Amino acid sequence: MTTTNPPAAAVPVTKAGGDRPSTAAGRVRKKLSSPLATGIALVIALFWSVPTFGLLISSFRPENEIKTSGWWTFFTDPQLTLSNYDEVLFGGSASSGQLAGYFINSLVITIPAVLFPMAICALAAYALAWIDFRGRDWIYILIFALQIVPLQMALVPLLRFFSQGVELFGVQLLPAWGLSGEELFIQVWFAHTCFAIPFGVYLLHNFISELPRDVMEAARVDGANHPKIFRTIVLPLITPVLASFGIFQFLWVWNDLLVALIFASGGGRDTNPMTVRLAELAGTRGNEWQRLTSGAFVSMIVPLIVFLSLQRYFVRGLLAGSVKG
Amino acid sequence: MNFDLADQADKFVMLLGGLVAFVVLVGGLLLVLDVIPTRLATRREARLAAAADAGVPIAAGAGRGREGWLAAGFLAPALLLLAIGLIFPAVRTTILSFMNRDSSAFVGFDNYTWMFGQPDIQAVLLNTLIWVLVVPTLATTIGLIYAILVDKARGEAVAKALIFLPMSISFVGASIIWKFVYAYRSGEQDQIGLLNQIVVWFGGEPQQWLLGQGYKLNTLLLIVIMIWIQAGFAMVILSAAIKAIPAEIVEAARIDGTNAWQMFWRITLPAIRPAVIVVVVTITIATLKVFDIVRTMTNGNYETSVIANEMYNQSFRYGETGHGSALAVFLFVLVIPIVIFQIRNIRKQRSEA
Numbered sequence: 229m230t231t232t233n234p235p236a237a238a239v240p241v242t243k244a245g246g247d248r249p250s251t252a253a254g255r256v257r258k259k260l261s262s263p264l265a266t267g268i269a270l271v272i273a274l275f276w277s278v279p280t281f282g283l284l285i286s287s288f289r290p291e292n293e294i295k296t297s298g299w300w301t302f303f304t305d306p307q308l309t310l311s312n313y314d315e316v317l318f319g320g321s322a323s324s325g326q327l328a329g330y331f332i333n334s335l336v337i338t339i340p341a342v343l344f345p346m347a348i349c350a351l352a353a354y355a356l357a358w359i360d361f362r363g364r365d366w367i368y369i370l371i372f373a374l375q376i377v378p379l380q381m382a383l384v385p386l387l388r389f390f391s392q393g394v395e396l397f398g399v400q401l402l403p404a405w406g407l408s409g410e411e412l413f414i415q416v417w418f419a420h421t422c423f424a425i426p427f428g429v430y431l432l433h434n435f436i437s438e439l440p441r442d443v444m445e446a447a448r449v450d451g452a453n454h455p456k457i458f459r460t461i462v463l464p465l466i467t468p469v470l471a472s473f474g475i476f477q478f479l480w481v482w483n484d485l486l487v488a489l490i491f492a493s494g495g496g497r498d499t500n501p502m503t504v505r506l507a508e509l510a511g512t513r514g515n516e517w518q519r520l521t522s523g524a525f526v527s528m529i530v531p532l533i534v535f536l537s538l539q540r541y542f543v544r545g546l547l548a549g550s551v552k553g
Numbered sequence: 554m555n556f557d558l559a560d561q562a563d564k565f566v567m568l569l570g571g572l573v574a575f576v577v578l579v580g581g582l583l584l585v586l587d588v589i590p591t592r593l594a595t596r597r598e599a600r601l602a603a604a605a606d607a608g609v610p611i612a613a614g615a616g617r618g619r620e621g622w623l624a625a626g627f628l629a630p631a632l633l634l635l636a637i638g639l640i641f642p643a644v645r646t647t648i649l650s651f652m653n654r655d656s657s658a659f660v661g662f663d664n665y666t667w668m669f670g671q672p673d674i675q676a677v678l679l680n681t682l683i684w685v686l687v688v689p690t691l692a693t694t695i696g697l698i699y700a701i702l703v704d705k706a707r708g709e710a711v712a713k714a715l716i717f718l719p720m721s722i723s724f725v726g727a728s729i730i731w732k733f734v735y736a737y738r739s740g741e742q743d744q745i746g747l748l749n750q751i752v753v754w755f756g757g758e759p760q761q762w763l764l765g766q767g768y769k770l771n772t773l774l775l776i777v778i779m780i781w782i783q784a785g786f787a788m789v790i791l792s793a794a795i796k797a798i799p800a801e802i803v804e805a806a807r808i809d810g811t812n813a814w815q816m817f818w819r820i821t822l823p824a825i826r827p828a829v830i831v832v833v834v835t836i837t838i839a840t841l842k843v844f845d846i847v848r849t850m851t852n853g854n855y856e857t858s859v860i861a862n863e864m865y866n867q868s869f870r871y872g873e874t875g876h877g878s879a880l881a882v883f884l885f886v887l888v889i890p891i892v893i894f895q896i897r898n899i900r901k902q903r904s905e906a
Contacts, residue, residue, distance in 0.1 A: 269702040269712065272695065276716050276781065279730045282747060286733065297743045298750050329561065336564045340571035347579045348630045355627030361620050367628065374635060376892045377643050378842050380864050380881040384649065384874055385642035410567045417571060422638020425631050453594075454623050455587040483723030485845040490869065498564070503725045507849045510729055517733065517745070524729040528722050535721035539714070546786070547793050 287312055287521035294517045312522035325509060325519050327502060327526050334482060334501040334530075336413055337492070341420035341481045346474050348421065349428030350436075350466065354458050356429070357437035358444060368433065374426040382423070383490050390415050390491075412495040419491050420481050428473055434548055435469040436462065472545025475538050479531055502527045578630070586626045643885070650878035664879035674863065680772050681859045684779070684843065689836040692780045693829065696787025700795055701821070713792065717785035724782070724845030731778045732850060735762040764855050772857050778846050783839065787832045794828035795821065827898065834895045841887055860884050 286299045288308045293301075316325035355361075356368045394402040407415055439462065447457050463470075485503045492499040506523050509516065535542065653660045668674050696716075703712040719727060736746030740759055744750040749759040763771045798821065806820050822829075844861040851857045853866065860880055868877025 265702050269699065269706075272699050272702075273712060273715050276719065276784075278747070279734050279781075280718070280722075283730045283733055295745065298745050298747070300747075300750070332561050332564055336568045336571075339568060340575060343572070343575050347575070348634065351579075351582070351627045352631035355624045359620055359624040359627065361624040364624070367632070371631070371635065373892075374639050376838075376885070376888050377639050378861075378881065378884045378888060380842070380861055381646045381885055382639055382642035383881075384868055384878065385645035386638060389637065389642075410563045413564075413567045413571070418634075419638065422634045425635055426639070429631060453587065453590055454627070455583050458627075459583065479721055483725075485723070485725055485848070486865070489865075503723050503845075506725050506729065507845070510725070510732065510849050511852060517736075520729050521733065524726045528726050531721040531723070532718070535718070536714075539717075543789055543793075546789055 283521050283524060286517065287525050289518075291518040294521065295515075312518040313526070316519045316522045317526065325505065325523050326497070327505065327523055329497060330500060330502045330505045331526065333492075333499055334503075334527075337416050337420075337488070337499075337501050338478060338481045340413075340417045341424075342474055342477045344417060344421040345424035345428050345477055346470060349425060349432050349473065350463070350470060351458070352425070352429050353432035353436050354454075354462055356433055357439075358457075358462075359454060368429075371426050371429045375430065377426075379423060379486060383486075386419060386422075387490060390418075409495055410498055412492050412499045415491040416488065416499070419487050420477075420484070423487070424477055424480070428477070431473050431476075431545065431548060432466065432469060435466055439465055468541060468544060469548060471538065472541040472548065475534060475542045476545055478534060482531055582626065582630070586623060590623060646878045646881050649874055650882045652875050652878075654873045654875050656874055660875065664875045665883075667876060668879050668883065676856050677858045677860060677863045680769070680857065681841065683769060683772055684776060684840050684859055685837055687773070687776050688779045688783065688840040689833045692783040692836050693787045693791075693832050695780065695784045696789075696832070697791050697829070699784070700788045700792035701817075704792065704795060713788065716788050719782045720785045722782070724778075724843075725849050727778055727782055728846050728849035731774075731781070735774060737761045763851055763857075766856050769856075771851065771855055775846055775850055775857055778850070779840060779843060783836050787836065790828055790832050791825060794825040798824045830895070830898055834891055837891055838888055841884060 282299045285302050286294050288310070289299065289302060289312075290307055290309050291312065293307055317328045317331075319325060352371070356364055356371075390405045390407065393400060393404040405415070443461060444457065447461055452460070482501075483503065484501075485507060488501045488504050492501065493504060502523075506520075506527055509519055509523060649656055650664055651659055651661060653663075669678075699716055703709050706712065722730075733745075734747045735749075736744075737749055737759055738744055738746075744753055744759055748762065752759060762774055765771050802820060802824070803816075806816060811819065842861050843859060844865060847853055847857055847859055847862045848865070853859075853862045858866075861884065864877050864880040864884070866877075867873040867880060
């Protein structure tokens with residue numbers, strides 16, 4: 229017994245809902261000298277938000293100001309302008325960013341690349357959980373295990389699949405796709421869909437397999453077949469976890485650089501998403517801060533909105549995918 | 554203004570085409586699966602009725618095969634795409650890693666001896682090792698500390714969102730944010746990068762951070778970005794695990810008079826151990842594959858490259874498919890033991906539960 233801990237009897241009984249911490253961590257926090265704990269938390273929070281905050285402020289400062297003084301001088305000498313955004317989005321010169329077009333590319337890439345995996349994974353997860361057939365455990369394990377194949381391993385052969393088709397012992401089994409220009413979007417959708425399946429099936433299977441058996445059996449007794457059960461019973465029930473998978477996939481595709489660099493870059497301005505353009509700007513025009521700062525924010529806006537409005541689902545998905553194991 | 558929405562029409566046509574394809578494929582599949590078995594079922598019933606009339610005994614378990622066909626229909630798109638997009642390519646890459654640069658002849662283990670023999674590539678492997686050791690450890694520790702500090706505190710949701718927010722930003726966006734923090738200008742000028750300004754405030758000389766190779770300084774500064782992104786993930790998972798610790802255990806420990814330190818090491822940490830393992834494993838795998846940060850910040854120059862970046866360079870910039878494939882295979886080999894470890898843990902956890 230240490231002196232810092234009063235015996236249990238001496239602790240005043242508080243009402244339910246009082247501020248007595250009921251979790252271990254809450255207790256640990258209370259026991260740490262409170263100013264120190266608050267201090268550490270504040271330092272971490274500051275360290276995490278100040279870089280983004282600085283970039284946000286910078287993106288609204290006039291070009292000359294950004295390049296000659298730190299963003300913190302804004303507080304003593306506030307000057308705001310929207311011209312950085314105007315230029316980076318709509319500017320005419322080749323070096324300006326022209327992000328408006330790339331923004332649309334990102335949208336066009338993302339929407340189908342989210343919808344396809346959602347549907348395909350839901351179908352597969354349902355079959356693996358509720359249709360009785362031989363070898364389903366093995367198929368599930370195979371799909372689960374494919375999560376460990378790094379993307380990098382698939383890139384070269386998949387690119388060849390698109391450009392040369394499938395050839396086996398000199399016989400052309402499948403023709404080359406020969407896509408160009410805007411058609412390259414198809415390649416990107418295809419690649420993203422393939423890469424999303426292992427994780428998607430795993431996440432959705434966790435949830436679908438725990439739906440109540442009674443409901444399923446009642447439906448079968450009523451004469452519903454699997455497609456009908458899937459459409460009318462399962463889909464409405466799994467909406468929350470489907471949403472969380474959708475958010476995951478959305479953030480992943482929207483933020484992706486590698487897949488886009490390899491499968492979309494052939495189309496240049498017509499197909500490259502914003503991440504590719506930004507990486508390009510950061511590399512070749514590393515000192516054009518007015519473009520980089522505002523451009524970075526343009527690219528963050530959509531995921532931030534999605535994230536902030538759907539945070540609950542996103543966190544639920546994280547927990548379903550990770551802790552339940 | 555030099556942007557005309559009409560110029561973008563082609564893209565929207567593609568998008569529309571994609572959406573139509575989506576509806577047709579998924580809707581069509583469900584329709585086919587719905588209609589055909591129903592047809593078959595009616596026909597079978599008719600046959601069974603006829604058989605019953607004739608007095609023939611009905612074979613048991615005849616339904617199972619039919620379910621199998623249905624399952625195949627549900628699984629077909631997923632399995633087909635996996636075969637084309639992952640299984641076949643992974644096998645192919647493994648084969649390519651034993652072939653020369655344009656995959657015209659077998660060269661045995663040459664690509665692998667190149668990988669371990671070349672000093673440049675050895676530096677890349679060392680960097681990857683540093684990434685994998687530092688990022689999961691620090692990200693998890695910071696996430697855990699923060700989760701404990703803000704647990705049940707006022708404004709917990711906001712405090713958590715602050716740390717969690719970087720997860721929604723692209724690695725490229727995050728890199729630009731930090732590029733700005735590390736920005737350098739020579740001593741006579743005003744600094745625009747926060748880090749150098751802090752150095753100057755303390756009377757130091759501004760540094761070219763990303764060029765500093767001593768003690769791997771630049772690599773460590775890139776690692777900061779990854780930690781910045783991943784700590785939020787660790788925090789969310791660990792915070793949920795902490796909240797799931799039964800109140801009775803905590804209460805009992807408190808009555809026994811444990812202090813905060815003991816409480817953490819003997820109650821909290823053991824109780825959330827499975828979650829900690831999941832977090833460390835997930836972040837480790839993500840770190841092994843990191844590519845965007847290095848590419849955006851330094852393009853792998855100044856000895857900051859990692860395996861994933863080098864693989865991209867070899868395969869897609871220098872056309873050295875053999876080298877690139879060998880690096881990809883090596884990455885795969887590194888991930889395998891981590892995953893086996895995780896599967897074992899999950900199994901152990903299940904059998905204990």
